[in-house]
Amino acid sequence: VKIVKMVEIEPGHVGVIAARSGKPAKGQLAEEGERGVQKRVLEPGLYAMNPEAFSVESIEIGFNQITMAHGGKMPETLTTGQGTDKTRNDRGRPAERSVTPTKPVLSAVKFPSSDGFEITIDVTLLWQLLPQDAPEVFARYGNIHKIEENILIPQINSTARIKGSTFGAVDFIVGDKREEFQSAFQETIEKTLKEKRLQVDLALVQDTLVPDNISGPIQDSRIAAEWNITNVEKTKTEAKAKLREMTDRAAKNI
Numbered sequence: 001v002k003i004v005k006m007v008e009i010e011p012g013h014v015g016v017i018a019a020r021s022g023k024p025a026k027g028q029l030a031e032e033g034e035r036g037v038q039k040r041v042l043e044p045g046l047y048a049m050n051p052e053a054f055s056v057e058s059i060e061i062g063f064n065q066i067t068m069a070h071g072g073k074m075p076e077t078l079t080t081g082q083g084t085d086k087t088r089n090d091r092g093r094p095a096e097r098s099v100t101p102t103k104p105v106l107s108a109v110k111f112p113s114s115d116g117f118e119i120t121i122d123v124t125l126l127w128q129l130l131p132q133d134a135p136e137v138f139a140r141y142g143n144i145h146k147i148e149e150n151i152l153i154p155q156i157n158s159t160a161r162i163k164g165s166t167f168g169a170v171d172f173i174v175g176d177k178r179e180e181f182q183s184a185f186q187e188t189i190e191k192t193l194k195e196k197r198l199q200v201d202l203a204l205v206q207d208t209l210v211p212d213n214i215s216g217p218i219q220d221s222r223i224a225a226e227w228n229i230t231n232v233e234k235t236k237t238e239a240k241a242k243l244r245e246m247t248d249r250a251a252k253n254i
Contacts, residue, residue, distance in 0.1 A: 020052065041135060059143060126203075
């Protein structure tokens, strides 16, 4: 006889069950009495399960976030779960405490523009795994960190390269092209990941870096244009003031 701990599924998680014995499953997911990843999941709570007969993987559900940024932009931004450390309190229950992240910041996304310049963008992806999809997603891709490393991060990079390479470097600085890229980027990621049973709520391009030899002249010309507008308005204001003064003098003479 071996005494083992009960299986505990924490709030915000579901338990994906894999049967070690039984009839071969007819599909990707197994029914009761079949061997493999089961269709049913365990809701949060305690369960008495034989570890020789079943293995249980606790899968985080709900919102998760990935942010990819260039150096110095967001030094504490990491993938889901890397900023907390789960320990046990004096009652044996999980307790979370903040710790210093040990993994490096995820690198910003880089890709060539249509005219051959390197573009760097900071991206935040807000996504979630629905409870009913957890068994199928786990059977296909593994746990949350494997999903991030093998599915989400490569998808962000590939989508940015494919969509971004159709825009020129200048398009990422001025005009409606930036909004067009943002829309195409989010729509493509949403559609692709939906096919993998992963729900995307936000795919946001937070910042864009363009080589100085492209952005510098454009920014200088925009500043010059703003100064020109300011000077024109200033001249108009001075002219109106002078005209008002002349009108007032004429009225006094009359």
